[in-house]
């Protein structure tokens with residue numbers, strides 16, 4: 001059994017954040033752990049409020065898990081503020097954490113800001129150099145690079161620019177593209193296209209969180225980077241196809257569908 005840690009915010013509706021990450025880890029047969037950076041009051045319709053957790057408690061959560069349990073991969077999601085980023089960067093360096101997946105969460109699907117503007121530059125300078133892979137969506141890649149991204153060529157250019165900021169691998173996600181939902185992986189040498197049609201679903205709450213957690217679980221289980229991303233893309237596509245029409249807004253994806261199907265339970 002491989003042990004995978006998420007460092008992220010809590011989503012009370014269970015579709016994104018820590019809850020999506022832990023469900024994804026379980027669906028991949030890994031043992032999931034969590035360091036909570038913020039508590040959001042959130043549902044399928046939006047984010048109502050956020051309480052950031054103090055840097056001291058974040059540091060103690062990190063110490064609690066790293067001092068006790070071997071960790072094979074780490075996913076970083078919502079980090080809110082500068083102090084949170086500093087704490088995470090220092091601890092992950094100190095413990096020489098392996099397989100770090102950075103999902104540079106900035107704004108929720110409903111448009112609520114989950115990363116303070118003054119923390120954006122900090123995320124770039126402190127977390128990207130630690131990243132085995134960083135997984136921006138198109139608006140996040142635009143903020144990180146300062147360039148407009150529309151075409152596949154723009155996505156490739158952005159991936160190269162973000163790679164130059166220190167991330168070993170870059171996955172530019174195509175969930176916000178107008179046409180298809182093709183993602184592009186760049187490993188510093190080659191580009192790999194992960195093609196996908198756009199599934200006409202309103203229930204895509206937590207897609208980004210779950211994709212990055214799936215990549216972390218796959219890396220923790222020993223996959224090479226392309227395999228880890230390709231398997232995660234397959235997982236997210238099935239999970240979106242079978243998404244749950246829960247709530248009055250954007251419902252969650254189905255984290256366990258692929259697993260149940262494989263086990264012959266569906």
Ligand SMILES: Nc1ncnc2c1ncn2[C@@H]1O[C@H](COP(=O)(O)OP(=O)(O)OP(=O)(O)O)[C@@H](O)[C@H]1O
Pocket residue numbers: 016108109136137138173174175176181182183196197198199200201204205206207208209211233236237240
């Ligand atoms: N409608 C869709 N059809 C097929 N794939 C999709 C769709 N929406 C998102 N995806 C895929 O889901 C993954 C997450 O991408 P997306 O760009 O939605 O992330 P995100 O914006 O960070 O998500 P979140 O809103 O949860 O933060 C990507 O692999 C993307 O291609």
Ligand SMILES: Cc1ncc(CO)c(N)n1
Pocket residue numbers: 008009010011016017018040042077078105107108109114206208209
């Ligand atoms: C806590 C949390 N993290 C990440 C996201 C992704 O948008 C979200 N909606 N909520």
